[in-house]
Amino acid sequence: MAGTMQRCNVLIAGVPGVGKTSLAGRVAERLGSAFPSVTPAFDHLDVGKIIAAEGLHDGVDEAYMSAVGALPQDTVHILNEDKVVDALEERLWGTAAAPSPGHKVVDFHTVDFFPERWFQVVVLLRCIETAVLFERLEHRGYPLPKVQENVQAEIMDVVANDVRDSYDESIILELPSVKPSDMDDNCEAIVEAVGRVLGVAPLPDPEG
Ligand code: DAT
Secondary structure: OOOOOOOEEEEEEOOOOOOHHHHHHHHHHHHHHHOOOOOOOOEEEEHHHHHHHHOOEEEEOHHHHHHHOOOOOOOOEEEOHHHHHHHHHHHHHEOOOOEOOEEEEEEEOOOOOOOHHHOOEEEEEEOOOHHHHHHHHHHOOOOHHHHHHHHHHHHOOHHHHHHHHHOOHHHEEEEEOOOHHHHHHHHHHHHHHHHHHHOOOOOOOOOO
């Protein structure tokens, strides 16, 4: 299995606060223990962080920030989809001279502008216990209108509909993210799905 070049990227989508970033980090680590001979090892790409760090936006979204009462330190940028796609393309697939099979776990809340071909496993993370989601967003320090907007988005299936419109249903895993034990179950479900794409049986979780 050494030196495998089977293409595989995982997308983790869901509204803010649903648990994407927490899960993506754990999944990338667990994929390493599940498939130790798969190279390159799976790695987490936090798209929000990359956008902020590399300025892949068209400035501050003042109108949105004032509409939801966002604090100055909680800057919201106007997404520049072309810049994000260009920056991620190379990270996912390398260059013509040095192509990569991907092996990235990507997390972001807006998914309809990513090329469909990028992802072989798409995770739709849900927190349908809206009181739980409300508390997480409040705890994050979001102002009330922003908390309500995101909880409403979950109730109205906003990200879910984007995911279903953008990817084939055969590659979508819809998973709950309400309680801590969901994270372990979700990790293993994703590992199984990646194993099917890679054609490799996963090793058991050494910590499981
Ligand atoms: P996101 O990246 O979707 O915005 P996050 O990973 O930052 O979300 O998680 C938001 C908060 O919720 C954070 O404090 C961790 C917690 N959390 C995430 N998944 C959870 C789960 N399954 N059970 C309990 N808490 C969870």
